[in-house]
Amino acid sequence: MVASQDASSAIGVGAPGRSGSQGLLRAKLLVAGLIVLALLGVFCASLLREATTTSRTAGATARRPSLTPPRPALTPAEEAYAQALWAIHGDVKSAAYKLTFSGLRYKLKQADGPEFGTGVRDASKSFGQVEARVRALAPPPSLRQVHAQYLDAVHLFQRSAAEMLKVTADGRDDHLLAAHPLSQEASETLLRVGNMIWPGEYLPN
């Protein structure tokens, strides 16, 4: 709107009887006015943006913030045990997933009874195999409790699988309800063990 008024006043610049130098002066004033307006606009927009966005530099720091005290490093014997168990851990988790999705798919009617039974039996068989592998490990004294915890978790999964399989015999879903807390506890135990010997197993996702 302001720019239009300036433009209209500039119309007079070239009107008969006015000198050319005056016209030129007004034209220059018009251009200067437009520039000031544009700068004002940019200024307002930047003010608004500043108010609503971050100044990244404020939070920027090249220094590492203080950390919680680091855990003691594992000894070579502990490290060797952690690596050996890690090689088995993937299979334990895979069997746990198989158990969970067997139940999930059955409940969601994405799998029938025979398919459910096959999945649970497969998982159960896997747990039996990994139990033998875990038992074959020789933990250092400092990790004997961790070792026992891990075996407990595998046993819980096995018990859960056995309970779930009863569904195939009598078709009653309450076996799934009875089995669930066992798998839940086993899964929590896996995390507790991981926290002891595999820090960083799960990163922020």
Place this chain on the structure above:
Amino acid sequence: MVEGSAVVNPQRGMKVTKRARMSVLLALVMVVALSLGAPSVPAQGPVYSVWVVRNSVFKDVPAGAFMPDRAFVPGSTSPMNNQVFFQLPVNVGVIKGGKDVILYDTGWKQQDYLKMTNSVNWAPLPDLLSRLGIQAGDVTKIVIGHGHWDHAGQLSDFPNAVLYVQKAELEGIQWALTYPNPRIAAVNTSQGGCARTPACGYPPLTLQEIYGKVLGGKAVVVDGTMEIAPGVIIHPAHRAHTAGSQLLEVPTTIGKLVFGSDAYSSWEGIRDWMIANPQQTDTVQQFLAYEKCYKITGGYQNCVAAHEPLSYSDKYPLTKNFWTGPNDSRLAEVALAPGEKTRKP
């Protein structure tokens, strides 16, 4: 007027015409610039009260791991690349209106992770809700933006709540776990760690929690879009972070909000169109999820991010009205429905 000028002095008049056009153009540019941050139009129909709470903080996440475009460059003075680490909150949405208390995401529960992930300020979600006058048993619905451990971790603490999870999320996990190539199906990707493979972010416990809801008849497997309460709408954002990511549109007195979980990991990312937190992410789909928020809310201000480092500061205006909770957690009052009292002490 312009015609007049042309009559008086055609040559000069033409210049004036161009100037006038330029001034109009400038005015338009100003209007567009000023409207960039303008709040969206208040929603019509039912509106909800909304809070955002911080369940914990992931400390010292490398900048480049969170936002590749902002990877630290030694010696750089650019604000884009002079930050080594980000401190990432884990945000949970609390939505209240009508007969519903709805959670968007549930953070994570496993306290044993505290050392594992270098996390601080973890607070149980029921404790945070109690600061809002909400009991765990009051929660009627839980929408998980995706099923990763740090977003679907406390489901069993809300026994009455019905879980909403995308069908594609459950299928995506199963697809990953059964993929023939063991490198893609891997659940243990490196010595003592698991990060980027498709099944990595789902520990057995998290899936047990989801399964528990299904077993208890408290789960709805959503296939696409669904209105779960008047005006509260789930929008699929598949592959915007995981196979079955989903957004949640919520009408409030400050306009519509869109919660995005990790499809909206960074609010700055949405504002500046940069990808964030790429895990099982198709970055094109993440951009389309950003666009969804712009379309629904009219801008980026009302997009609710899960891990925005600027959360609970003036720099992320949606969360600026905050206070401190247990274990130095944070609670932010985002919008109040008419008649709803503030919870801010």
